[in-house]
Amino acid sequence: MKKAILICTCSFACPSMKDIDFAELSEKIRLEIPEASYMVLHPRICERNGEEMMADLLKEGVIYYTIACKPEKQEKLLRDGFQKAGVIMERDKNWVPISVQFKNTDQVFEEIERALKNGGE
Amino acid sequence: MASNSYMGIPREKIPWYPAVDENACTKCSTCLDFCANDVFEQGEGSVEVVRPYNCVVGCSSCQNVCPSGAIRFPDMRQFVETLKKLREEYRNK
Ligand code: SF4
Ligand code: SF4
Ligand code: SF4
Numbered sequence: 001m002k003k004a005i006l007i008c009t010c011s012f013a014c015p016s017m018k019d020i021d022f023a024e025l026s027e028k029i030r031l032e033i034p035e036a037s038y039m040v041l042h043p044r045i046c047e048r049n050g051e052e053m054m055a056d057l058l059k060e061g062v063i064y065y066t067i068a069c070k071p072e073k074q075e076k077l078l079r080d081g082f083q084k085a086g087v088i089m090e091r092d093k094n095w096v097p098i099s100v101q102f103k104n105t106d107q108v109f110e111e112i113e114r115a116l117k118n119g120g121e
Numbered sequence: 122m123a124s125n126s127y128m129g130i131p132r133e134k135i136p137w138y139p140a141v142d143e144n145a146c147t148k149c150s151t152c153l154d155f156c157a158n159d160v161f162e163q164g165e166g167s168v169e170v171v172r173p174y175n176c177v178v179g180c181s182s183c184q185n186v187c188p189s190g191a192i193r194f195p196d197m198r199q200f201v202e203t204l205k206k207l208r209e210e211y212r213n214k
Binding site: 010011012013014015016046070073076077101 | 127132
């Protein structure tokens with residue numbers, strides 16, 4: 001299945017994400033993780049603007065790796081975006097949440113890399 | 122990088138953080154568990170906002186998880202105007 005990465009930067013303002021350089025992270029992903037077909041960086045995917053983006057973007061047949069807050073939190077916050085797109089959100093099938101909280105750029109990158117390289121085809 | 126300024130404005134100059142209605146709050150702790158930034162702490166009569174400037178500017182997601190509707194945020198439209206003024210003020214500093 002095609003793999004796509006949605007990075008939520010939480011307005012570049014979340015204290016729990018202060019050790020992440022999103023500019024560096026997104027370039028590293030683009031250059032070093034060819035398994036990802038594309039990546040989108042958005043400041044707040046859990047709100048209207050982000051949900052509209054998801055409504056336009058999300059399709060069946062793609063695995064979305066969402067890089068944001070804790071998975072349990074994402075599960076509550078991102079459900080509406082999937083629903084607006086008419087895609088059923090199924091964890092580890094078409095949706096893989098990755099938490100960036102309290103991690104640095106390298107740790108997050110490694111986790112994303114591991115998930116995409118090991119994740120099912 | 123992220124914690125002490127937002128759009129060039131020092132975080133503590135930005136009036137964005139939750140307010141808890143102590144009469145409505147049931148001290149259920151949902152917001153405490155939900156927010157990663159230690160904004161809340163359990164107080165005497167209700168949960169209290171103890172680290173307001175840890176709140177992510179523009180985030181209001183804990184409002185949606187509070188089962189009692191006890192959490193309020195500033196009006197977004199007014200807040201955008203406030204932010205515009207602050208940006209002007211800090212642009213050339
Ligand atoms: S989805 Fe999570 S990380 Fe993104 S803006 Fe919302 S609370 Fe922040
Ligand atoms: S979620 Fe609402 S009711 Fe529960 S502790 Fe927080 S403010 Fe109080
Ligand atoms: S709005 Fe977001 S960052 Fe602010 S207290 Fe609520 S959950 Fe925490």
